[in-house]
Amino acid sequence: MAENNSDKTIFISSDISADLSDFFNRQNPPKVFVLTDSNTFIHCLPLISKILPANTEIFTIPAGESQKNIENLQKIWNFLTENFADKNSLLINLGGGVITDIGGFAASTYKRGMNFIHIPTGLLSQVDASVGGKNGINFRDIKNIIGTIRFPDKILISPQFLKTLPHDEFISGLAEMLKHGLIADESHAKEIFGKDLFSEISNPDVLLPIIRKSIQIKTYFTNADPFEKGIRKALNFGHTFGHAFEQLSLKVGKPIKHGNAVAYGMICELFVSHKKLGFEMKSMLEIIEKTTEIFGKPDFDSDSIPELVSMMHHDKKNTDSQINCTCLSKIGKYEINVEISDETAKEALVFYKQLS
Numbered sequence: 109m110a111e112n113n114s115d116k117t118i119f120i121s122s123d124i125s126a127d128l129s130d131f132f133n134r135q136n137p138p139k140v141f142v143l144t145d146s147n148t149f150i151h152c153l154p155l156i157s158k159i160l161p162a163n164t165e166i167f168t169i170p171a172g173e174s175q176k177n178i179e180n181l182q183k184i185w186n187f188l189t190e191n192f193a194d195k196n197s198l199l200i201n202l203g204g205g206v207i208t209d210i211g212g213f214a215a216s217t218y219k220r221g222m223n224f225i226h227i228p229t230g231l232l233s234q235v236d237a238s239v240g241g242k243n244g245i246n247f248r249d250i251k252n253i254i255g256t257i258r259f260p261d262k263i264l265i266s267p268q269f270l271k272t273l274p275h276d277e278f279i280s281g282l283a284e285m286l287k288h289g290l291i292a293d294e295s296h297a298k299e300i301f302g303k304d305l306f307s308e309i310s311n312p313d314v315l316l317p318i319i320r321k322s323i324q325i326k327t328y329f330t331n332a333d334p335f336e337k338g339i340r341k342a343l344n345f346g347h348t349f350g351h352a353f354e355q356l357s358l359k360v361g362k363p364i365k366h367g368n369a370v371a372y373g374m375i376c377e378l379f380v381s382h383k384k385l386g387f388e389m390k391s392m393l394e395i396i397e398k399t400t401e402i403f404g405k406p407d408f409d410s411d412s413i414p415e416l417v418s419m420m421h422h423d424k425k426n427t428d429s430q431i432n433c434t435c436l437s438k439i440g441k442y443e444i445n446v447e448i449s450d451e452t453a454k455e456a457l458v459f460y461k462q463l464s
């Protein structure tokens with residue numbers, strides 16, 4: 109088991125074939141299993157199938173967040189048991205964040221932990237979900253409530269998989285990259301605003317360095333604080349308001365992507381940052397304009413503002429009754445555990461609602 113995500117465990121390249129072959133040559137796992145979802149089975153498995161050992165067993169679950177559940181977890185454990193997987197066998201999780209989360213959880217609990225690697229195939233999973241050691245499932249409608257922190261033996265990342273990723277999924281991943289830029293590196297945020305990256309989806313020369321930078325930022329925080337006692341919370345920027353937008357969108361039957369919700373959350377949290385930490389107004393307005401161009405705006409009416417605030421109170425990041433978020437005093441300078449009153453939260457939402 110890897111102790112964290114170091115340069116030794118994360119491999120980023122325009123084609124992962126050589127890294128994957130090299131891994132098999134060095135480790136020579138007695139049995140290899142691959143977990144995919146119904147989309148990555150079609151689009152991603154063919155890109156690695158020639159490299160897999162002949163007796164590799166594949167298991168596929170349907171695509172989608174609702175599949176990250178206990179029933180599928182049990183099916184994966186059954187699959188491993190029926191195929192006599194042991195601790196030295198290898199599970200390859202080939203897919204988006206749903207697959208890396210549930211596959212990582214299945215592997216980290218099977219026989220108290222078998223070998224596993226992630227091959228994240230969506231942008232969000234490459235820059236966020238696969239990195240940082242968190243694995244898990246949703247349970248009783250609560251996201252990620254059951255899980256482990258255990259790092260995969262390797263993460264193999266390549267933009268080669270992104271060519272088949274739908275546009276809305278790509279944009280969702282971009283929001284987490286923007287978050288990395290805003291909390292840690294202004295030049296990274298500028299790169300994300302600087303060009304239409306989706307139009308470069310087949311161009312590894314453009315995507316590879318930006319993906320690499322984003323992963324470096326995420327691993328900086330997760331390696332320093334794997335159990336989220338302190339600075340890892342910086343990565344929650346945008347998520348206090350973002351989760352409320354996401355939850356409301358589900359409730360009204362018009363679900364939005366997680367990344368879009370985070371982008372909207374970042375705008376509200378920048379407003380809070382302006383009020384509480386003096387984040388510069390001019391810079392905030394520039395970010396809002398560019399963010400809106402890429403991610404659009406949330407669809408909520410003024411009547412739902414009290415409900416959004418109430419949803420924020422139930423956010424798992426709050427330690428007591430006070431709403432809590434990560435704020436910025438300027439780009440690249442964050443403060444964690446900023447407590448905000450309901451009034452300030454409402455003010456941020458009213459401000460956002462009024463933006464034309």
Ligand SMILES: NC(=O)c1ccc[n+]([C@@H]2O[C@H](COP(=O)([O-])OP(=O)(O)OC[C@H]3O[C@@H](n4cnc5c(N)ncnc54)[C@H](O)[C@@H]3O)[C@@H](O)[C@H]2O)c1
Nearest residue numbers: 147151171204205206229230232233236237242269272273
């Ligand atoms: N563990 C963590 O630290 C962490 C961090 C962030 C998010 N997450 C989790 O990640 C999940 C969201 O991840 P996601 O957005 O990748 O969701 P996802 O796994 O559902 O993938 C999104 C969609 O893209 C499809 N897809 C993936 N790669 C593709 C490809 N190359 N070509 C075509 N289609 C492809 C999938 O089949 C799916 O339909 C959530 O469950 C979230 O809780 C975990």
Ligand SMILES: [Zn+2]
Nearest residue numbers: 284347366370
């Ligand atoms: Zn997120």
